[in-house]
Amino acid sequence: MSDFDPLRGWRRPFLLLSFMAVLVFQLLAGLEAAATAVNDQSAPIAATSPTQPAYGVNFISWARGAPVSETRYQNGLSTGAGWNRWPMYWDDIEQSSQTPGDFHWAYQDTAVIADIAHGLQINAILLGTPPFYTTSPVVESSPASNFPASNLALAAPNMATPQGLYEPVFTDSTDIPGPGKTINDGNKWARFVFAAVSRYKPGGTIAQQEGWPAGVGVTHWELWNEPDLTSFWDGTIADYARLLKVGYLAARQADANAQIIFGGLANVSQDAEFYRAVMDEFVADANAPAYDYYHDIFATHNYHYAKMSWQYVFRASQVMADFGVDKPIWLNESGVPVWDDYPGPVCEPDSPYRASMSEQADFIVQSALYAVMGGADMLFFFQLYDDCGNIGGNHAWYSTDICSDEVIEPGGDAFGLFRNPDDPTNYCYTNHPQPETARPGFDAYRTLTTYFTDVEPLWWTRPYGSTPYNGRQEWLAFYKPATQERVLGMFTRYGTAETAVITTTNAAGTGLLITPDGVTQTITATNGAFTLTLPAATNQNNLDPTDLTYKIGGRPYILIEPDTLPPDVTVSALVTAVTDIDVAWNGSDLGSGMLDYDVTVAVDGGVAAPWLTATDLTTAVYPGAPGHIYEFTVYGRDRAGNESGGTAVTVSTVALSEHVYLPLVVR
Numbered sequence: 001m002s003d004f005d006p007l008r009g010w011r012r013p014f015l016l017l018s019f020m021a022v023l024v025f026q027l028l029a030g031l032e033a034a035a036t037a038v039n040d041q042s043a044p045i046a047a048t049s050p051t052q053p054a055y056g057v058n059f060i061s062w063a064r065g066a067p068v069s070e071t072r073y074q075n076g077l078s079t080g081a082g083w084n085r086w087p088m089y090w091d092d093i094e095q096s097s098q099t100p101g102d103f104h105w106a107y108q109d110t111a112v113i114a115d116i117a118h119g120l121q122i123n124a125i126l127l128g129t130p131p132f133y134t135t136s137p138v139v140e141s142s143p144a145s146n147f148p149a150s151n152l153a154l155a156a157p158n159m160a161t162p163q164g165l166y167e168p169v170f171t172d173s174t175d176i177p178g179p180g181k182t183i184n185d186g187n188k189w190a191r192f193v194f195a196a197v198s199r200y201k202p203g204g205t206i207a208q209q210e211g212w213p214a215g216v217g218v219t220h221w222e223l224w225n226e227p228d229l230t231s232f233w234d235g236t237i238a239d240y241a242r243l244l245k246v247g248y249l250a251a252r253q254a255d256a257n258a259q260i261i262f263g264g265l266a267n268v269s270q271d272a273e274f275y276r277a278v279m280d281e282f283v284a285d286a287n288a289p290a291y292d293y294y295h296d297i298f299a300t301h302n303y304h305y306a307k308m309s310w311q312y313v314f315r316a317s318q319v320m321a322d323f324g325v326d327k328p329i330w331l332n333e334s335g336v337p338v339w340d341d342y343p344g345p346v347c348e349p350d351s352p353y354r355a356s357m358s359e360q361a362d363f364i365v366q367s368a369l370y371a372v373m374g375g376a377d378m379l380f381f382f383q384l385y386d387d388c389g390n391i392g393g394n395h396a397w398y399s400t401d402i403c404s405d406e407v408i409e410p411g412g413d414a415f416g417l418f419r420n421p422d423d424p425t426n427y428c429y430t431n432h433p434q435p436e437t438a439r440p441g442f443d444a445y446r447t448l449t450t451y452f453t454d455v456e457p458l459w460w461t462r463p464y465g466s467t468p469y470n471g472r473q474e475w476l477a478f479y480k481p482a483t484q485e486r487v488l489g490m491f492t493r494y495g496t497a498e499t500a501v502i503t504t505t506n507a508a509g510t511g512l513l514i515t516p517d518g519v520t521q522t523i524t525a526t527n528g529a530f531t532l533t534l535p536a537a538t539n540q541n542n543l544d545p546t547d548l549t550y551k552i553g554g555r556p557y558i559l560i561e562p563d564t565l566p567p568d569v570t571v572s573a574l575v576t577a578v579t580d581i582d583v584a585w586n587g588s589d590l591g592s593g594m595l596d597y598d599v600t601v602a603v604d605g606g607v608a609a610p611w612l613t614a615t616d617l618t619t620a621v622y623p624g625a626p627g628h629i630y631e632f633t634v635y636g637r638d639r640a641g642n643e644s645g646g647t648a649v650t651v652s653t654v655a656l657s658e659h660v661y662l663p664l665v666v667r
Contacts, residue, residue, distance in 0.1 A: 052372060052376065052377045052378075052454075052455065052456075053368070053371070053372050053376055053377055053378055053379045053452075053453070053455075054082060054083065054377065054378045054379075055079075055080060055081045055082060055083065055378075055379055055380075055381075055445075055448065055449045055453075056081050056082065056083025056084060056085055056121075056123060056332065056378065056379070056380040056381075057076055057079055057081045057083070057084065057085075057380060057381050057383065057384050057417070057445075058084075058085045058086070058332075058333060058380055058381065058382045058383040058384070059084075059085070059086055059382075059383045059384055059385070059387065060072070060073065060076030060077075060081070060084040060086075060115075060120065060384050061073065061076075061084060061086065061111050061114060061115055061120075062086040062087070062111055063086065063087075063088060063089075063092070063107035063108045063110070063111045064107050064110065064111065065106070065107060065110065066110065067110055067111070067113075067114040068111075068114070069421070071421070071436060072384070072385070072421075073114070073118050075384065075417075075418050075436070075438075076118075076120075076384050077118060077119075077120075078442075078446070079381075079384075079417060079442065079445050079446055079449060080445070080446055080448075080449025080450060081380075081381075081445075081449065082119075082120065082121055083120065083121045083122070083123055083378070083380065084115055084120045084121070084122055084123070085122075085123035085124075085125065085222075085332055085333075085380050086111065086122075086123075086124070086125065087124075087125040087126075087127055087128070087225065088108050088124055088125065088126055088127075088196060089127065089128035089158075090126065090127065090128045090129060090130060090192050091128040091129065091130040091131065091157070091158050092104070092107070092128070093105060093108065093192070093196075094130050094133075094192060095130070096132075097130075097132035097133075100185075100188075101185065101191060101195075103192075103195055105199060108200075109206060112124075112200050112206060112218060113206065113210060116210075116212065116216060116217070121219070121220070122218045122220065123220050123222055123261065123330075123332060123380070124196075124200070124218050124220065124221055124222065125222040125224070125225050125263075126192070126193060126196060126221060126222070126223055126224070126247065127154075127158075127223075127224045127225050127232070127263075128154060128158040129157060129158050129159070129160045129161070129162045130157070130158075130162075131155075131157035131158070133162045133163045133164075133188045134156075134157045134160035134161075134162065134163065135160055135161050135162070135163060154231060154232055156234070159230075159231065159232055159233055159234045160234050160235070161234065161235035161239045161243070162188050162189045162243075163188055164186045164187045164188045164189070164190075165187065165188075165189055165239065165242055165243060165246060166242060167184055167186040167187040168184050168186075168187065169183065169184060169187055169190045169246055169249045169250060169253075170182065170183065170184055170249075170253075171183070171184050175245070175246075175249060175287070176287070177249050177252060177253045181253060183250060183253065187246060187250075189243060189246050189247060189250075190246050190247070190249070190250040191250075193221075193223070193246070193247045193250040193251050193254075194250040194251070194253060194254045196221075197218075197221060197250070197251045197254035197255050197258055198254040198255070200217055200218035201217045201218060201219070201254060201255040201258065202214065202215050202216055202217035202219065202255075202257075203217065204217055204254075204255070219255075219257065219258060219259055220258075220259045220261060220297070221247075221251055221258055221259070221260055221261065222261035222262075222263060222264065222299060222332070223243065223244050223247040223248070223260060223261065223262070223263055223295075224240070224243060224244075224263035225263050225264055226263065226264060226265060226266040226301065227240040227243075227263045227265070227274070228265045228266055228267070228268075228271060228274040229266040229268065232266075233263075237271070237274065237277045237278055237281060238281050240263070240278060241278045241281035241282060241294075244260075244262065244263070244278065244294050244295060245282075245285070245288075245291075245294040247260065247294075248260045248291065248294035248295060249291070249294070252291075259296045259297060260294070260295050260296050260297070261295065261296070261297040261298075261299050261330065261332075262275070262278075262295040262297065262298045262299055263299065264299035264300055264301050264330075264332050264333055265299070265300045265301060265312070266301055267300060267301060267302065267308070267312050272315075273319075275298065275315075275316055275319050276319045276322075279293060279319060279323050282294065292325070292327075293323065293325060295327070296327060296328075297327055297328045297329070297330055298316050298320070298327055298328070298329050298330070299329075299330045299331075299332045300312040300313060300316060300329070300330070300331060300332075301331070301332070301333035301334065302331060302333075302334050302367065302371075303333075303334065303335060303336055303353065303382075304336045304353045304354075304355070304363070304541075304551050304552070305551040305552075306362075306363050306366035306367045306370060306551065306552050306553065307366075307370055307551075308370075309331055309334060309366075309367040309368075309370040309371040309374070309376075310370035310371060310373055310374040311374070312331070312374075313329050313331060313370075313371050313374030313375055313376045314374040314375065316329050317329060317374065317375050328377040328378065329374075329375055329376050329377060329378075330376065330377060330378040330379075330380070331367070331371045331376045331378065331379050331380065332378065332380040333380060333382045334364075334367050334371070334379065334380065334381060334382060335360075335363075335364075335381055335382035335383065335415050336353070336354065336355045336359070336360050336363045336415075336552070337353075337354050337355070337360075337389070337413040337414050337415045338354060338355055338356060338357045338359075338360050338414045338415075338439065338441075339351040339354040339355070339356065339411070339414075339541075340356045340357055340400055341357055341414050341419070341432075341439065342397050342398065342399075342414070342419070342429065342431065342432045343386060343389065343391075343395065343411060343412030343413070343414055343428075343429040344398065344409060344411040344412065344414065345409050345410065345411020345412075346398050346399065346400045346403060346409060346411070347398065347400070347403035347404075347407055347409040347411075348409070348411060350540075350541055350545075351411070351541060352541055352542060352543045353541060353542075353543065354541050355539050355541060355552060356538070356539070357439050357440045357441065358440055358555070359538060359539045359552050360439070360440070360441045360444075361439075361440040361441045361443065361444035361516040361517070362444070362491070362516060362539075362552055362553065362554070362555055362556055363552045364381060364441055364444040364445050364448070364516070365444050365447065365448060365489070365516050365556045365558070366474075366489075366491060366552065366553055366556055367379075368448050368452060369452075369476045369489040369556070370476070372452075372455065372457065372478065373457050373460055373476050373478075375457070379448075381417065381441075381445055382415060383415050383416060383417075384416060384417055384418060385416040385417075385418050385419070385420055385421075385436075386412065386413065386414050386415060386416040386418075386419060386420045386428070386429050387416070387420065387426070387428060387429075388412075388427065388428035388429070389412040389413030389414070389415065389428065389429070390412070390413045391410065391411065391412045391413065392412070392427075392428055393410070393412065393428065393429075394427065394428055394429060394430055394431065395409075395410055395412070395429075395431075396431060397431040397432060397433060412428070412429055414439075416439065417438060417439060417441050417442040417445060418436060418437065418438050418439070418442065419432045419434065419435060419436060419437055419438075419439065420432065420435065420436070421435045421436040422435035422436070423435075440516070440517060443516065443517045443518045444516040444517070444518075446518060447514060447515075447516060447517075447518045447558070450518075451487070451514055451558060451560065452478075452487060452558070454480055454481070454482055455478035455479065455480050455487050456478060456479050456480075456481065457476075457478060458477040458478050458479045458486065458590075458592070458593055459477045459590065459593075460475065460476050460477065461475050462474055462475070462493070463475060463500075464498065471493075472492060472493055472494055472496070472498055473490060473491070473492055473493065473498050473500055473534060474489075474490065474491050474492070474493055474553055475488060475489070475490050475500075475502075476488070476489045476490075477489075477590070479563075479591075479592045479593055479639060480560075481639065483562070484562055484563055484592060484639075484640040484641070485560050485561060485562050485563065486505050486560070486561055486562075486563055486590070486591045486592065487558060487559075487560050488502065488558070488559045488560075489556055489557070489558050490502070490532070490534060490556065490557050490558075490559065491534055491537075491553040491554045491555065491556035491557070492534045492535065492536055492537050492553055492554035493537065493550065493553050493554075494536070494537055494550060495536050495537050495538065495540075495550060496536050497533055497534060497535055497536045497554075498533070498534045498536075498554075499531065499532070499533055499534075500530075500531070500532045500533075500534050501529050501530070501531050502529060502530045502531075502532070502559065503528060503529050503590065504525040504528055504529060504530060504561060504565075505561050505562070505563045505564070505565055505590060505591030505592075506561050506562045506563065506564040506565060506591075507564050507565060508564075509524055509525035509526075509528065510522055510523070510524050510525070510561065511523055511525070511530060511559050511560060511561035512559070512560045512561070513532070513557060513558070513559055514557070514558040514559075514560070515555065515557060515558075516555065516556060523559075530559065532557060532559075534554055534555070534557065535554045535555040536554050537550035537552065537553045537554040538550075538552075538554070539551055539552040561591075562591075562640070563589070563591030563592040563638065563639075563640040563642065564591075564640070564642060565591060565642060566589075566636075566638070566642040566643055566644040566645070567587045567588060567589035567594060567636045567637070567638045567642065567644050568587065568588045568589070568636075568644065569585065569586070569587045569597070569634050569635070569636040569644045569647045570585060570586050570587075570647060571583065571584070571585040571632060571633075571634040571647050571648065571649045572584050572585070572649060573632065573649050573651050574651065575650070575651060575652065576651065576652050576653070576654055577624060577651055577652075577653050577654070578626060578653060578654055579623065579624050579625060579626060579653065580621050580622070580623060580624065581621065581622040581623075581624045581630060581632075581651050581653070582619070582621055583599070583619070583620055583621075583622060583632050583649070583651075584618060584619045585597060585599070585618055585619075585634040585636075585647075586618055587636035587638075587644070589636075589638040589639075589642075591638065591640060591642075592638045592639040592640040592642075593638060593639050594636060594637075594638055594639070595616075595637045595638055595639045596614045596615055596616050596636075596637055597612065597614075597615055597616070597617070597618075597634055597635065597636050597637070598610065598612065598613050598614065598615075598634070598635045598637075599611045599612040599615070599620070599632060599633070599634050599635075600632070600633045600635075600646075601622060601630055601631065601632050601633075602630070602631045602633075603628055603629070603630055604628055604629050605629065605631075608631070608633060611632070624651070624653045625653065626653050626654060626655045627653060627654070627655030628652075628653050629650060629651070629652050629653075630650070630651045630652075630653070631648055631649070631650045631651075632648065632649050632650075632651070633646040633647065633648040634646065634647050634648075635647075
C-alpha cells in the first residue's frame with residue numbers, strides 16, 4: 001500500500017494492486033536464480049552488515065490539529081517499535097501562491113513534539129507539490145482541514161514535478177553546498193526541504209523552542225513516496241533523480257547530519273528497475289559519488305506476497321553492488337489487509353490481496369524473515385490502526401456469521417494492528433463492537449520485536465524437494481551474536497501440512513519454540529533432532545482466480561536454541577607431492593557459522609607445529625621438501641566459540657632420483 005493520511009484518506013486507488021500480478025511473474029525467474037546462491041543449508045551466508053533489524057510502524061501519529069490520543073501512543077509503543085513514519089505534505093504546509101515561502105507548520109509541530117515526547121524516532125516523508133507550483137499550473141487548493149478530502153491517489157497537481165526543480169539549488173548559481181551558502185528561492189522544492197529540515201532538526205527551531213537536548217529532533221527524511229507509481233509522481237525518472245539530488249543538497253545544507261531516504265518504491269510499476277534507472281541518471285553527474293549518490297538509505301515496500309520482501313531488498317543490494325556503494329535498506333511499508341474483520345469486506349473471503357486475521361499475522365512474521373535474509377536493516381509495518389483505508393466511509397458493522405446474498409457490504413481496508421476506536425472525530429470505521437482492540441497481527445509483530453532482533457543472516461534452504469530451492473518447506477536461519485543462539489524460521493510453502501525434522505545445535509537438545517501469537521514452549525530433541533508439524537498454507541487471494549499459488553505460507557514457527565556443538569571440518573590433499581603441497585579444508589556449522597581455522601603440520605612423525613593460526617582461508621600451499629611425510633591437522637571454530645577436534649590428512653613427498661636433475665642430452 002502506500003502513504004495514507006488518516007485525515008485525507010488513501011492517496012491512490014486500490015486497483016493499482018492489480019499491477020502486482022504482472023510484476024510477480026516478471027520477478028519469479030530472477031528470484032529462483034538468485035535463491036540458488038543462498039538456499040544451500042551447508043553454505044552459510046556471510047554477515048556483511050551490523051546486526052539487524054530495527055522496527056517501526058506507519059502512522060502511530062500524523063500531522064493534525066491536536067496530538068493523537070494517549071491510548072494510541074501507548075498502543076504504538078506496546079508493539080515494541082521505536083520508529084514512526086508519516087508524511088509532511090508540502091501542499092498542506094505552503095498553502096497560497098500569494099505568499100510564497102509562507103509555511104504553516106502547526107499540525108506538523110504538534111505531531112513532531114508529541115512523537116519526541118514519547119521517545120519515538122521519525123521517518124518523515126516530504127511530498128505533495130502545491131498546485132500553484134506545478135509545471136502545468138492549476139487552481140490552487142484550499143488550506144488543509146481535518147476532514148478526509150480524498151480516498152484516491154494524490155491529486156494531479158500534488159504528484160507533479162515542481163516548478164524550478166532544475167534551477168540551481170544555491171544563490172551562487174551552483175549545486176555545490178558550502179558554509180554560508182543560501183538556498184535559491186527559485187527552486188521551490190529546495191526551499192521547502194531546507195525549511196522543513198531547519199525547523200525540526202536537532203538544534204533547530206523546534207528543538208530550541210522545546211529545550212530538547214543535543215541530538216534530539218528529526219534526523220531521517222524520505223524524499224517523496226513511491227515515485228515509481230504514477231499516482232504519486234507524474235515526472236520522469238530523470239525528474240525524480242533531480243528531485244532527490246536537490247532535496248539531498250538542501251537538507252544537508254540545513255543539517256550536515258541529516259539522513260536522506262530514497263522515496264520508498266511501490267514495486268508495482270512496469271519499471272521494476274526504477275532504482276537502477278535513477279542511479280544510471282547519476283552516472284553523468286561527476287559530483288554524485290562525492291555526495292553518496294544523493295541518498296543515505298534506500299527504502300522499498302511490499303504487500304501481500306511475503307516472499308517479495310526478500311526479492312525487493314536483495315535486488316536493491318545488487319544495484320548498490322554494481323555501483324560500488326553499501327547503504328542501509330529499509331522495508332518501510334509492508335502489510336496486508338484482513339477480510340474477516342470489520343471493516344472487511346467480511347462477506348468476501350476471496351477478496352484479492354487480502355488475508356484472514358491469522359494469515360495477516362503469518363505474513364508479518366514471514367515478511368520479516370525474508371526481508372532480513374535479503375539484508376534489510378529496518379522493518380516498518382503498515383499500519384497501527386485501520387484509519388480510513390482505501391475506500392473511506394463509516395459503514396455498518398457486519399460479522400462474518402451474518403453474511404448472505406442480501407447483505408450489501410462495501411468493505412474497507414483493515415490493515416491495522418489495532419481496530420479503530422469508537423470515536424466520531426476519526427470519521428471512518430467506528431462501528432466495531434470491540435473498538436481499539438488488537439488483532440492477532442499485533443501479537444505477531446510483538447513476537448518479532450521481542451525475539452527477532454540483533455540477528456544476522458546465516459543460511460536459507462527449502463528442504464524436501466529435488467533441489468535446495470524448490471522444496472515444500474521454507475527454512476531461514478539467523479545467528480544472534482549477543483546470545484550465541486540460532487534463530488530458525490520455518491513454514492510450509494504449499495497447501496499441505498509438513499513434518500520438519502531439524503538437527504539440534506546444542507548438546508542439551510532443547511529449544512524455545514515460538515508461534516506468531518507469542519506463545520512459547522520449550523521442546524526437546526529426540527536422537528539429536530526436533531520434529532515439528534508445520535501447518536498448511538491457506539491464502540490464495542490473488543487477483544486472477546486461476547492463480548492457485550500461495551502468496552502467504554503456512555503458520556510460521558520460530559525455533560531459538562544456543563549453539564554449543566562444534567563444527568564439522570574436512571581436509572583434503574593429494575596423497576603424494578613433490579615439493580609444494582596443496583591443502584584444502586572446509587567447515588560447516590548450522591548453528592552460528594564458521595569463524596576461522598588453525599592448521600598444524602607434523603614432519604616425519606614429529607611434534608605438530610602451527611602452520612596457519614586463526615585463518616579464514618580454506619586453501620593454502622605448504623612448501624615441502626622431497627622425501628618426507630607431512631601430516632596436516634585442521635581445527636575449526638564457529639562464531640559461538642565451539643572448536644572442532646582435529647581432522648588430519650597425510651601427504652608423502654617423493655624423493656626423486658639424481659638422474660632427474662641431470663641435463664637432457666639429445667644425440
